[in-house]
Amino acid sequence: MDIKQLHYFAEVAKHKNFTKASQVLFVSQPSISKMIKSLEDELGVTLLDRSEREVILTDTGQLVYEKTLKILQLLEEIPSSVNELVHVQRGKVKMGILPTISALLFPKIVAGFKKTYPMIEIQMVEYTAKQVEMQIEQGNIDFGVTVLPVNTRLYQPVSLLAEELVVIVSAHHWLAGKTSVSLVELQHEPFILFTKEFVLHDIVWQACSQAGFQPKVAHMTSLWDFCCEMVASQLGVSLIPRSMANRLHHLSVHIVSISNPKIAWELALIFPRDKYLSYASRELIAYILANPPHQAG
Incomplete structure (x- = not known):
């Protein structure tokens, strides 16, 4: 089963006519018929009742049609969803901070970031400096604030x-x-x-x-x-x-x-050198570097 099969089937079901579906898809009727027949063979059911002048959905055809519409809708939403994420309109960041020190320095930074990106959820979790490295390595946080020195082979430190x-x-x-x-x-x-x-x-x-x-x-x-x-x-x-x-x-x-x-x-922000960082995480890191703690109030 592939997307083209579902797309052709959905157009025929929508227009209840192979000719109209062919005109919309700019595909020959035999090609559409062949594609839908292969879908029916794969599912082991009849999706369309072709005995009448107007194509009618069978019971299983109606079920597959409803599911197909949802699938095609999700596919249409992917570009806009990716674009929204890439442009950091939404997302989730989990950040490790040091007790007391970070709590005193970072609230104003986070508040400023949230004004620009209100749909990004930021979770700050307190750890000791040594624990921050371990939590990043285990994948429990995206990045963190710690005290130098750190293992620069594994982490990229940026002095704050x-x-x-x-x-x-x-x-x-x-x-x-x-x-x-x-x-x-x-x-x-x-x-x-x-x-x-x-x-x-x-x-x-x-x-x-x-x-x-x-x-x-x-x-x-x-x-x-x-x-x-x-x-x-x-x-x-x-x-x-x-x-x-x-x-x-x-x-x-x-x-x-x-x-x-x-x-x-020296207080530093660290993130893994060889692991993927989400767009939201990258944007928060960039914001912190542009608004370092000693300038935040």
Whole structure:
């Protein structure tokens, strides 16, 4: 069974006449008759009652005709549907974001995108930076926001926000009156670290090791708010991105720059190098790159 068979059959059924169908299709009557006969043979039924002057649909012919009209209608809709999708009027995107950081940076970007493309559904799911890579690899999300470095053989990273890590201390800490500190000066301080699921844990641990010491871990957490509250309660110091530290006005904490060494923290958007990205995903990525987070409010 092919589309041409169904198309010829539908025209004959519509006009109830082979001659009229031939004129509409610009095909000879014998060719149409042969095509419909092959369809009947394939289905093992009689579709048309040819005994009368006017062609009449049999019971099975009526059923096939109704189904055929639906099929032909769907075929007609394909070009316009594809055109609509290609021009990003609709679609669905599933994006992985980092807890707290991305939530603070991306709402305005998404809101702006939705104004332009209201029919595109965007689902944002929170993961740690390490989980974002795994979720993309498993196909659970289309792309995501994470912290560099990443496996550049598998993922294409695009930098969104580059800044430094800073130390946050209690307002009563001896560092509270300083503007900067060398990392090695913190070797005897209790650290509030993030758990090993966070790239930030690895960055801080590596920086301390290169400075000649291992951080004295007072507590490890996966919660940003809890980490900052513990620092404010004088239970330890922590190293966090400056953009996050700048939002802690409600807590009794003080921000101290790290003079030596500078510890980079880079937020990046990543997507798979060798997997298909939907038109909607590509358009959202392009929009994010044109409106990077540090410019979004």
